[in-house]
Amino acid sequence: MLIWQLSLHTPGSGKRGVSALFIDDQHPLPEQIPVLAANEIHLWLANLQPSPERLARLAATLTVDERERAARFRFPGHRDRFIAGRGLLRELLGAYLNRMAATLRFSQGSRGKPMLADEHSEGLHFNLSHSSDRVLYAIAYREVGVDLEAMDRRLDYTAVAERICTPHEWTFFQALPAEQARESFFACWTRKEAIAKALGDGLAYGLNKLDAGFQDDERVNRRISLHDAAGQEWSVQNLPLEPGWAGALAAPHTDWHWRMLTLGKLGISD
Numbered sequence: 001m002l003i004w005q006l007s008l009h010t011p012g013s014g015k016r017g018v019s020a021l022f023i024d025d026q027h028p029l030p031e032q033i034p035v036l037a038a039n040e041i042h043l044w045l046a047n048l049q050p051s052p053e054r055l056a057r058l059a060a061t062l063t064v065d066e067r068e069r070a071a072r073f074r075f076p077g078h079r080d081r082f083i084a085g086r087g088l089l090r091e092l093l094g095a096y097l098n099r100m101a102a103t104l105r106f107s108q109g110s111r112g113k114p115m116l117a118d119e120h121s122e123g124l125h126f127n128l129s130h131s132s133d134r135v136l137y138a139i140a141y142r143e144v145g146v147d148l149e150a151m152d153r154r155l156d157y158t159a160v161a162e163r164i165c166t167p168h169e170w171t172f173f174q175a176l177p178a179e180q181a182r183e184s185f186f187a188c189w190t191r192k193e194a195i196a197k198a199l200g201d202g203l204a205y206g207l208n209k210l211d212a213g214f215q216d217d218e219r220v221n222r223r224i225s226l227h228d229a230a231g232q233e234w235s236v237q238n239l240p241l242e243p244g245w246a247g248a249l250a251a252p253h254t255d256w257h258w259r260m261l262t263l264g265k266l267g268i269s270d
Contacts, residue, residue, distance in 0.1 A: 033092075033095040033096055034259070034261065036096060036124075036139065036140070036141065038141050039255050039256050039257065040140065040256065040257060040258070040259060041138055041139070041140040041142075041144055041249060041251060041256055041257070041258040041259070042138070042139045042140070042258070042259055042261055043136065043137065043138055043139075043146070043239070043249065043258055043259065043260045043261065044088075044092060044136070044137040044139070044261055045134065045135075045136050045137075045148075045241070045260065046084075046085075046088055046134065046135050046136075046137070047133060047134055048080075048081045048084040048085055048088075048130075048133050048134065048135055049084075049133055050084050054084075055080055055083060055084060055087075057087075058083055058084055058086075058087025058088060058090075058091070059083045059087060060102070061087050061090045061091065061101040061102045062083065062086060062087060062090070062102075063102075063105075066086055069082070070082050070083050070086075081130070081133060081135075084135075085128070085130060085135045087101070088135070088137075089126070089128060089137060090102070090104055092126075092137060092139065093116065093124065093126060093139070096124060096139060097120065097122055097124060099120070103120075104116065104120055105117040105119075105120055109200045110200075111200060113127075113197070113200035114126075123141050124139065124140075124141060125139070125140050125141065125142060125143055125144050126138060126139045126140075126144070127144050127145050127146045127197055127198070128146065129146050129147045129148040129193075129197070129247070130148070131148045131149050131150045131245075132150045134148060134150075134245075135148070136148040136247055138249060138258075140251060140256070142251055142252055142253075142256070143198050143199075143200065143251060143252055144198055144249070144250070144251045145193075145194045145195060145196065145197030145198025145199070145200075145249070145250040145251070146194055146197065146247070146248070146249050146250075147189075147190040147191075147193035147194040147197065147247060147248050148190070148241075148245070148246075148247045149186055149189065149190055149193075149245070149246045149247070150244065150245060151182065151183075151186050151244050151245060151246055157181070157182055157185045157186070158181070158185075160185070160189070161173050161185050161188075161189075163208065164189060164192060164207040164208055165188075165208060166208055166209070166210070166211045168211060169188065169211060169212075169213070169214055172214045173185065173188075173214060176214070183246075184214055184215075186246035187214075187215070187238050187246060187248070188212055188213070188214055189246070190238065190246045190247055190248035191212040191213075191224065191236045191238065191248045191250070192207045192210050192212045193207075193248070194236055194248040194249055194250035195210060195212065195226070195234060195236050195250040196210070197250070198234065198236075198250040198251055198252070199234075210226075211226075212224065212226070212236065222237070223235050223236070223237040223254065224236050224237070225254055232252065233252065233253055233254065234250060234251070234252055234253075235250065235251065235252075235253065235254045235256075236248055236249065236250040237249055237250075237258075239258075239260070
């Protein structure tokens with residue numbers, strides 16, 4: 001029996017082909033972050049290739065435990081991406097909370113979902129997802145989950161689909177035209193992962209128990225509403241990213257909208 005059930009589709013919104021921001025000296029975070037409304041989710045997509053000087057400044061915001069964790073990475077590239085991703089998270093959250101990045105403290109939920117420690121949170125929630133050299137952050141005044149995937153052509157996506165799909169989804173997937181199957185798989189996969197991360201339990205009972213639905217045309221970018229076994233409503237939407245990338249965002253209810261914020265020479269745009 002499915003624990004989750006797809007219930008309806010509602011129109012989504014957003015721009016096509018959003019590119020990643022660069023966290024370098026030419027594109028620093030602005031002094032003032034846009035106001036985050038109660039029904040908004042702010043998304044930040046970053047390319048984790050900072051200059052050595054920028055990386056050193058980000059590393060300076062980390063705790064001793066975070067630096068020790070970074071030092072345990074075997075490859076320098078993985079270490080630097082961890083430092084950049086964690087440091088930028090601290091800078092972003094510090095900007096929203098008007099706090100110094102280095103003063104923030106984090107805790108974990110019962111199943112390991114990272115969150116701000118209560119005395120620092122002010123009701124702010126976040127989630128993040130890494131893929132290759134990019135990271136996607138979601139920040140909101142509600143539970144939130146986000147997933148980002150590079151559409152790696154080496155991945156045997158059919159084998160993964162067989163493992164994560166519900167019986168209904170697997171039947172639909174097998175009937176897809178070959179030229180549509182890969183894009184549809186990544187759209188469905190990121191929806192499932194985003195919902196699991198929003199829940200905070202990694203969907204412990206398995207992605208193959210979550211019907212996130214395939215759509216006839218994944219390019220339409222509809223929002224999907226689902227209900228869990230307790231009747232709680234959640235909604236999930238794929239994100240319009242550059243070719244070769246897939247992403248999705250999930251949160252409770254359907255009354256939210258998202259803004260993709262990027263950095264340019266003149267500051268923030270969306």
